[in-house]
Amino acid sequence: xxxxxxxxxxxxxxxxxxxxxxxxxxxxxxxxxxxxxxxxxxxxxxxxxxxxxxxxxxxxxxxxxxxxxxxxxxxxxxxxxxxxxxxxxxxxxxxxxxxxxxxxxxxxxxxxxxxxxxxxxxxxxxxxxxxxxxxxxxxxxxxxxxxxxxxxxxxxxxxxxxxxxxxxxxxxxxxxxxxxxxxxxxxxxxxx
Ligand SMILES: [Zn+2]
Numbered sequence: 001x002x003x004x005x006x007x008x009x010x011x012x013x014x015x016x017x018x019x020x021x022x023x024x025x026x027x028x029x030x031x032x033x034x035x036x037x038x039x040x041x042x043x044x045x046x047x048x049x050x051x052x053x054x055x056x057x058x059x060x061x062x063x064x065x066x067x068x069x070x071x072x073x074x075x076x077x078x079x080x081x082x083x084x085x086x087x088x089x090x091x092x093x094x095x096x097x098x099x100x101x102x103x104x105x106x107x108x109x110x111x112x113x114x115x116x117x118x119x120x121x122x123x124x125x126x127x128x129x130x131x132x133x134x135x136x137x138x139x140x141x142x143x144x145x146x147x148x149x150x151x152x153x154x155x156x157x158x159x160x161x162x163x164x165x166x167x168x169x170x171x172x173x174x175x176x177x178x179x180x181x182x183x184x185x186x187x188x189x190x191x192x
Pocket of ligand 1: 008009
């Protein structure tokens, strides 16, 4: 995607080389259009050997079953985004436990999709009726006959075949500053 006007001062943008790459930049102020990026989160909520899936009511992927998820807001930590999206789409309360998969998708918008394994807390799967029109917990055997989106099939495999923990939040105060959430691989003798 290209932009026409500066987001900071409204001046017309020009193309010029910044940090070795041709980019759109403002000749009147210091604004540089570095690119278009977005961050999505996905949820793998397991309960009694079944995974929470939703059926998309809207394109892209209308009619396909996927894991719940959505896009991060500007000032929202991903661990909160994923809790919010699961609740909005299904009415299920779940807690983000660890990051178990990442997809790096480079196209017109460079999208990073971060997938959390989550612990079921409470609630009955109820579709929101807007983004999704069905929701429920399904075993891999049940999913075999369902139209499940390709990426979700891959994540189902991640959910069932992974060994050991993923990236876990590090809550130690000495490393955590405001607006800074750290995730690290599991380490022996490292306190929770
Ligand atoms: Zn400007």
